[in-house]
Amino acid sequence: MKIIQKSAWLIGAAILALSSPKSFGQAKSFAAGDLTYTQNFDGMGTTGTAYPTGWAGSSSTGTAITTLTVTTGSANSGTMYNVGSAGAIDRALGTLASNSVTPYFGASFQNTTGSLITDIAWTGVMEQWRTGSSSTANETVAFEYSFDATSVTTGTWTAATGMDLVEKQTGSTSSGLLDGNQAANKTAISASVSGLGWANNGTLWIRWKDVNDTGNDGIYAIDDFSMTVTPAAAACTPTQLALKSITVASPTVGQTFNITVESQTGTGVACAVGSDLNVTLSTNLGSIVGTNTATISNGSTSATFTGISLTQAGLATLTATGASFTNATQSVTVQEAASQLVFGSVPSSGTATNMVSTFTVTAKRTDNSTDNTYGGNVTISKASGPGTLDGTLTKTASSGVATFNDITFSAAGTYTLLATATSVAGTVTSTNIVISVAPTMTEAFVPQYWGMQNVITPMAIGLRISNLQANTTYDIRLGLDTLGSANTSFGAGSIWSGSAYGATNPSFTTDASGNSGLFWVYLRTSGNARFKAGRFVTIRAAVAINGNTMPGTPMFVGANQIQLLDISASASTASTADDGAFVKVNNYLNDYAGQYVMIYNNTAGTGRPLYVHQNQTSTDDNGSQGSLPTDIATIWDNAGVTGDFAGVVPIGINNPNGVRRVEVRNAAGAIIYALTDADGIWPNGTATGSLIRRQVGAIAASCNNPSNFAAILGASAIKLTWDAGSYNAIEVQWKAASTSVWYGANPTGTAVAYRIINLVPNTKYNFRLRCRCIAGDVNANWDTLSATTLSTPTCSPISPVIVTPGGTGARFDWSSYTTNTYI
Numbered sequence: 151m152k153i154i155q156k157s158a159w160l161i162g163a164a165i166l167a168l169s170s171p172k173s174f175g176q177a178k179s180f181a182a183g184d185l186t187y188t189q190n191f192d193g194m195g196t197t198g199t200a201y202p203t204g205w206a207g208s209s210s211t212g213t214a215i216t217t218l219t220v221t222t223g224s225a226n227s228g229t230m231y232n233v234g235s236a237g238a239i240d241r242a243l244g245t246l247a248s249n250s251v252t253p254y255f256g257a258s259f260q261n262t263t264g265s266l267i268t269d270i271a272w273t274g275v276m277e278q279w280r281t282g283s284s285s286t287a288n289e290t291v292a293f294e295y296s297f298d299a300t301s302v303t304t305g306t307w308t309a310a311t312g313m314d315l316v317e318k319q320t321g322s323t324s325s326g327l328l329d330g331n332q333a334a335n336k337t338a339i340s341a342s343v344s345g346l347g348w349a350n351n352g353t354l355w356i357r358w359k360d361v362n363d364t365g366n367d368g369i370y371a372i373d374d375f376s377m378t379v380t381p382a383a384a385a386c387t388p389t390q391l392a393l394k395s396i397t398v399a400s401p402t403v404g405q406t407f408n409i410t411v412e413s414q415t416g417t418g419v420a421c422a423v424g425s426d427l428n429v430t431l432s433t434n435l436g437s438i439v440g441t442n443t444a445t446i447s448n449g450s451t452s453a454t455f456t457g458i459s460l461t462q463a464g465l466a467t468l469t470a471t472g473a474s475f476t477n478a479t480q481s482v483t484v485q486e487a488a489s490q491l492v493f494g495s496v497p498s499s500g501t502a503t504n505m506v507s508t509f510t511v512t513a514k515r516t517d518n519s520t521d522n523t524y525g526g527n528v529t530i531s532k533a534s535g536p537g538t539l540d541g542t543l544t545k546t547a548s549s550g551v552a553t554f555n556d557i558t559f560s561a562a563g564t565y566t567l568l569a570t571a572t573s574v575a576g577t578v579t580s581t582n583i584v585i586s587v588a589p590t591m592t593e594a595f596v597p598q599y600w601g602m603q604n605v606i607t608p609m610a611i612g613l614r615i616s617n618l619q620a621n622t623t624y625d626i627r628l629g630l631d632t633l634g635s636a637n638t639s640f641g642a643g644s645i646w647s648g649s650a651y652g653a654t655n656p657s658f659t660t661d662a663s664g665n666s667g668l669f670w671v672y673l674r675t676s677g678n679a680r681f682k683a684g685r686f687v688t689i690r691a692a693v694a695i696n697g698n699t700m701p702g703t704p705m706f707v708g709a710n711q712i713q714l715l716d717i718s719a720s721a722s723t724a725s726t727a728d729d730g731a732f733v734k735v736n737n738y739l740n741d742y743a744g745q746y747v748m749i750y751n752n753t754a755g756t757g758r759p760l761y762v763h764q765n766q767t768s769t770d771d772n773g774s775q776g777s778l779p780t781d782i783a784t785i786w787d788n789a790g791v792t793g794d795f796a797g798v799v800p801i802g803i804n805n806p807n808g809v810r811r812v813e814v815r816n817a818a819g820a821i822i823y824a825l826t827d828a829d830g831i832w833p834n835g836t837a838t839g840s841l842i843r844r845q846v847g848a849i850a851a852s853c854n855n856p857s858n859f860a861a862i863l864g865a866s867a868i869k870l871t872w873d874a875g876s877y878n879a880i881e882v883q884w885k886a887a888s889t890s891v892w893y894g895a896n897p898t899g900t901a902v903a904y905r906i907i908n909l910v911p912n913t914k915y916n917f918r919l920r921c922r923c924i925a926g927d928v929n930a931n932w933d934t935l936s937a938t939t940l941s942t943p944t945c946s947p948i949s950p951v952i953v954t955p956g957g958t959g960a961r962f963d964w965s966s967y968t969t970n971t972y973i
Contacts, residue, residue: 177204223279223327244371256357265381277330281322284365291315312341386421388413390476436462488513488521528552535565591706642678683716684728738930740793808839833927853923
């Protein structure tokens with residue numbers, strides 16, 4: 151027995167009588183063509199206490215429950231409820247049973263269709279808005295219907311259990327509110343009945359019947375209710391046939407289609423035959439291919455001629471005949487079938503092993519219109535050409551068109567294609583397709599190591615691209631992406647455009663063979679996360695003829711991996727395996743400004759260089775970078791001494807040999823100078839195999855060239871002079887400015903002058919000097935000067951006189967003459 155609060159509505163309830171159906175009105179009167187009723191109960195409003203039209207409630211004892219109580223599920227009295235979330239327009243009609251009130255509720259409906267209603271289908275949603283307190287009593291509010299009831303408590307009732315309101319939260323042991331709109335608290339319900347005899351003008355009642363279960367009951371509500379009725383078919387007599395529902399309005403010759411024949415009354419209403427009726431279909435134009443007979447079975451209204459086709463183009467009249475029935479006719483325009491194939495959008499060119507642009511083969515009639523009913527298979531093959539054809543070579547036409555979008559040719563040459571198709575006579579050959587060798591990228595000079603994210607580091611890369619159009623200027627887009635990333639990404643990194651990093655793409659011009667030759671591009675890292683220390687990146691590149699649209703994805707993906715070194719002020723990773731340092735080359739490369747310098751960890755210069763960039767003054771300008779050591783940033787900013795070079799190198803286990811070769815190449819890639827050191831400990835004492843993270847290791851000669859290199863001029867001789875220093879020797883070389891042959895001598899390290907004789911008067915000469923250090927190395931930089939010898943003297947000394955004769959010699963004196971200087 152439940153302990154439930156008693157509500158004020160009980161006062162006087164005993165004096166209320168159950169109202170008749172008319173006092174409530176009908177929920178709906180079903181009429182012909184209006185056979186569905188829906189109710190979502192939202193019309194009750196957020197505070198409404200009235201039932202929807204045609205609905206009523208009562209206690210099981212027959213006492214009417216005339217008003218609804220509004221609740222969110224918090225109420226616990228036995229009655230009928232307008233239930234929903236506070237203030238929400240979405241409402242439902244609910245019941246809660248107690249020991250004093252056990253609600254019944256429902257609605258009445260009338261049949262005004264003019265026919266017997268034989269079938270009814272109901273749907274709705276059960277919503278539970280309050281839990282019951284018993285886990286053993288699974289509560290059910292039963293659904294029933296009646297044809298003789300006058301209220302929800304009178305008459306004979308039949309159950310339709312599919313519409314029962316069944317408890318969802320069966321495990322609950324306490325009573326409390328729920329949100330019935332939550333999926334866990336509601337259930338879609340439905341039921342249907344057939345073979346009924348709901349007479350025209352008769353009334354049907356439906357109801358839900360609550361029961362008082364053990365403990366405190368829950369609140370169960372109906373929402374989104376729907377009821378659909380089906381009247382019985384009226385008696386009829388079929389007298390004529392009709393053709394309808396042709397599946398192809400204008401079929402092509404040979405194209406299959408279906409068409410339905412229907413038995414009808416004389417007024418054109420479908421009407422079932424009383425016995426099997428055999429129907430024959432014929433045409434006045436050509437003939438029908440397929441089964442042209444069909445049977446309308448006893449009790450049915452139609453039959454279908456399936457998979458038939460017509461043999462002749464034109465306006466055909468189809469005729470359906472059946473015994474004792476008026477014939478049916480339908481005109482059908484029969485189109486000519488495709489009789490030829492036509493290539494469309496055939497590419498004029500392509501590259502070997504790459505897919506050519508999409509092209510089509512279309513099935514057309516003799517008037518050149520497309521047979522959009524054609525759906526056969528179209529096959530292409532090689533008609534001529536040196537290689538093989540690959541891709542999907544057979545495609546099914548759609549609306550007469552077969553599209554080929556993955557075709558490749560294996561080798562360069564001129565090709566034509568042949569197309570054939572099922573049920574289309576003849577073949578067609580395409581126009582010429584000229585296939586060239588696919589462009590290839592060669593990574594001539596790619597360093598093994600680079601800088602990292604936010605430590606902006608430049609590098610040079612030497613590339614060659616072949617198999618392009620001859621004598622054509624191309625733009626190149628180039629970036630780097632992490633190893634294993636999709637080949638559709640260009641990645642990141644800034645490329646030098648010729649005037650700035652990242653502005654526009656640089657260009658190159660191909661030769662008569664369509665090859666770029668060696669060209670150099672300059673890249674630098676950025677703040678992009680791809681450039682985190684320790685990662686490996688590869689080149690991603692594409693080219694386009696200058697002024698054309700650049701491809702959106704890379705044409706080339708490099709094979710050489712570049713590791714990003716940890717060279718930030720504070721270590722960015724815990725690992726030491728990605729640590730890097732800097733090297734700076736002084737005194738050796740002054741004569742090679744603008745050339746390409748490569749650093750190797752072996753004296754032979756084999757394998758890929760550790761690092762590559764252009765020697766100062768370089769083409770690119772890295773700009774001022776506070777994240778770099780000052781002297782390194784100065785060189786990369788082109789603000790240092792011409793000929794200085796800076797680079798990054800790995801340290802520790804990645805580079806135990808250190809730097810053992812500094813190699814200089816010209817723009818064409820030819821070696822023009824190299825320095826080597828067998829143990830990586832350079833003459834100035836820098837041990838490049840022992841560098842620590844971010845250290846700047848200087849590679850320099852152990853001595854500097856002497857200062858104040860000058861020349862004292864004569865007509866056929868010149869004396870070169872310089873300041874004294876500590877050297878093993880001095881190298882002196884000279885040549886006429888108009889020639890390329892140098893002559894030389896090696897004065898001792900203590901010499902401060904050297905006289906060159908047998909020169910040609912009034913001739914320009916070039917002179918150069920460098921030192922050989924005591925440590926055995928040579929300063930690679932020449933100090934240079936140019937001078938022109940004096941003209942041939944046209945004077946003689948004045949009055950030479952022997953002042954002091956002697957047996958083995960004599961001293962001469964003469965008057966001074968200052969026109970020329972003698973050396």
